[in-house]
Amino acid sequence: MTDDTEDRIIARLDTLLDEERAALLDGDLGRIGAGVDEKERLIDALNAVQDRQNDLAALQAKVVRNQGLLDGALQGIRSVAARMASYRQIRRSMETYDSRGRKHTIPGEVARTVQKRA
Numbered sequence: 001m002t003d004d005t006e007d008r009i010i011a012r013l014d015t016l017l018d019e020e021r022a023a024l025l026d027g028d029l030g031r032i033g034a035g036v037d038e039k040e041r042l043i044d045a046l047n048a049v050q051d052r053q054n055d056l057a058a059l060q061a062k063v064v065r066n067q068g069l070l071d072g073a074l075q076g077i078r079s080v081a082a083r084m085a086s087y088r089q090i091r092r093s094m095e096t097y098d099s100r101g102r103k104h105t106i107p108g109e110v111a112r113t114v115q116k117r118a
Contacts, residue, residue, distance in 0.1 A: 006046075010059065013042040017062040024069040032070075 016039055023031035046056065094106045 009042055009045050010056075013039070013046065013059055014062070016042065017059065017066055020066050021062070021069065024066060024073055027073070029073070 016035055020032055020035055020039070023029075023035075046059075090108065092108045094108060096104050096106065098104060
């Protein structure tokens with residue numbers, strides 16, 4: 001691989017990582033997914049490079065930074081999913097305790113049916 005080709009790959013990956021960071025900060029998960037294939041292709045091309053460790057160290061720092069942001073985004077999504085599950089549970093029933101500490105369940109949604117009589 002020529003130095004010019006390596007420089008272009010490194011520059012494109014650098015730009016792509018900056019774009020990924022911006023998408024993570026904006027919460028635009030669709031934009032993140034769109035660049036995954038190109039990022040994998042560029043990283044595979046760089047794996048063949050042995051003598052460019054200084055250039056690759058800066059890229060590695062960006063990859064680590066973006067990974068931390070992505071981990072935070074995933075944690076946020078899990079938190080929202082857990083919160084939504086709590087809300088669904090509350091709609092179905094609510095648990096309370098009386099003065100003696102006994103648990104009581106209050107049903108949330110009442111199924112209503114209509115009976116036809118002849």
